[in-house]
Amino acid sequence: DAILSTAIDGIVTINCRGIILSFNKSAESIFGWKQEEVLGQNVKVLMDDDIAAQHDGYLLNSGNHALKKVIGVNRDVCAKHKEGHLFPIRLGLGEVKQPDAETLFVGFITDLTEQRALQRSLEEKEQQYRTLMNNTPGAVFRCLLDDHWSMLFISPNVFDLTGYTAEEFTSKAISFADIINKEDEAHINEIMTKAISEKNQYALEYRVRHRSGKVVWVLDQGSINKTDDSEVQWIDGVLVDITARHIYEESLKHAKQEAEAAAQAKQAFMANMSHEIRTPMNAIIGFSDILMDSPLNKEQQKHIVTVNNAARSLLHLLNDVLDSAKLEKGKLDIHHEHFNLQALLDNIVSTFWLEAKRKNLLLDLKIADDVAPIYIGDDARIRQVLNNLIGNAVKFTESGSVTISVSKTQNNQLFFEVQDTGIGIAKHRLKAIFQPFEQADGTMTRRFGGTGLGTTISKQLVELMGGTISAVSNEGEGSCFFFSLPLQEGDINKVDKLSNNLLTLPPLRVLVVDDIEQNVELLNILLSQAGHTVYKAKNGLEAIAEFKQHSFDIILMDIHMPECDGITACKKIRELEQQQQLKKTPIIALTASVLQQDKLTAKQAGMNGFANKPVDIQQVNHEIAKVLGLEIKHITAKPDNKAKQHINYVKGIQMWGSKEKLNAEIRLFLANHQQSILRLKESTLDASEQTTLLHTLKGVAGNLTLTKLLYLLSQAEKEQGKEDFSKLITACYQEWQALVTLLEEQEQVNTDKTPSQAVSISVFLNHIEALQNQAEHAEIDDELLSDVQNNAPVEYKDAVAEIVGHFDNFDFDAASTALANLKHRIAAD
Structure with a gap:
């Protein structure tokens, strides 16, 4: 009994008539009956009705063959619960034969309800997972x-x-x-x-x-x-x-390459055309300026003024096209200098005052009290943006006013507004106003002229300076263009006085050399009114004669003249100064050319400055002041205490990982840029090349923690065109030699050329040929250009830097000439 009561399975004992004799605790739990309720009842009470009908026949004859088959075998059957529902069980049947007593049967019962439920759950989940995987x-x-x-x-x-x-x-x-x-x-x-x-x-x-x-x-x-x-x-x-995705991506890459090639072709075309047209346009402006100063009747004067104004407008548009191409190509740099904002604004407004007065417009400038006078930024680019926006406002306003307002935002940015009472812009065209070549409507070109590039360039420049630009407008009621710039306040002591057009020169003895009488006369009037003593010459031979008879503070020399041009005259004057041991007289070149090659030629002939024609007297005055070193704050060439260290090894090792790696990089820098420092020292560069070289050298010196050289180059960059510049460059050269010596003491450098370097000259020459072919077709391959610049042999680094500069300025003629010169130089070597 103890065993029956503790058994996990239900155990039911019956006799051959099916009467229940025992019913253990597990059986009670399985069937819901208590033992006392079922003892003496027929076992059919626990069975499915269909099975119960056949039950008695089995048991009455214990010799029944079918019954013997199930003895000792487990079967899964359905049982009936006390509450009437059927449930699955596993039934094992045993026969107990007793001597002198009737045979008993023992049923061992396992409830399969939970097992069957779990099995169904597993089957359902398996089906779910199979369906999920298959789908x-x-x-x-x-x-x-x-x-x-x-x-x-x-x-x-x-x-x-x-x-x-x-x-x-x-x-x-x-x-x-x-x-x-x-x-x-x-x-x-x-x-x-x-x-x-x-x-x-x-x-x-x-x-x-x-x-x-x-x-x-x-x-x-x-x-x-x-x-x-x-x-x-x-x-x-x-x-x-993902095959379809890869095919799509490849098609996108191909489309992108085609689009980039088309954009590059467009930029190259625009840049080349702007340069090609600029050359004759400068001639038209220059000669029309001369004609305007000539004795003409009223009708002729009116025509020549029209020609001159139209030519200047066209030149302005060409400059816009070139700027747009440079901006799209990412070749336009932003400079950060201290400048006088209020003087800049006054100067810009003064430029448009006469045009506004002719149209009877009120041109008003409002500067908030909290706007500082001095800021740090690129005043030339700010001027360009304001010129575009104010110029458009005056052009598109028939009557009323144009108001320029400058204030500060809550986050201390400068906020510029240009408000007009002009024709306005339709709402649906307002977004397109900043897109290239877009205008407010199709009649604008016919009515007002222009390419629609002004606002595009303004947007690009503002965003390049870290700001944002937008516009609001009502058609027929006027427009307001506004932009903000994150400019920091500057120091008035660091403002270049030459940049504010407020220059007053002391009385000077000036020789003006030009074969056009009107040009000479105009400069004579302007310079004489400023208190200068003016001498005149109409060609190079007369200039040399005047130089032999008089001493001058400054010479203004036209480049292109008959009998003896300015380049020849300058060389002869320099020879005379050397023979007689005279102090060099500053000579400023006058020419309508905008090509860097012409500037370089003038510089190599011994000229000190460069002024464009038609003559802008302010520009001439600035160039005179620059070459004479007037009104310039002198800065000592002696480095401060922070700059006494040749190499900051503590910082350098943190950056480069080891002293050996840092030294190797410095050796490479000193070798690759040896020609650059020599050219700076020999003063054979024009201002643009000088600026480029100084900027490049300064950047690398900083990365290599060359503390003293970095300081000297920074000072030299600030002092370009001033008296202390040559002293600073000499100091830079001396520091350069000191670094070479310092590194030679640490390790002997092998400077012999290897066979692989000889082979690289051949590859380099092939690249030069490819670049020249591109220059002749007004094309630029940035990848090839970069590769040539990075891998050029040391002795040709300077020439390559000049070539890259020409390509960056889209000056394909100058690039082609420089490439041809480089090929001759390589052949000679």
């Missing part, structure tokens, strides 16, 4: 991380992906590693190695070979399962066909 866009897999990517399981979708069935992979009839593109194996190994060592998850893309032979791109994403001892057991993941 997943890709093949779900589990594999070993071995050389073959042996598949333990992979969903049937792998057939669509690879052309092979899942069974072929799991039976090892085909290895997944066999169909992977060999070129992608290194990439796969790299990603998987990283995933195993770091995050145990990965995503990679590679190619597989389909059974049909076609290439299929797959995205493989999964996780790596590890044991407790970090041994990799298997990978679970999914493979997705």
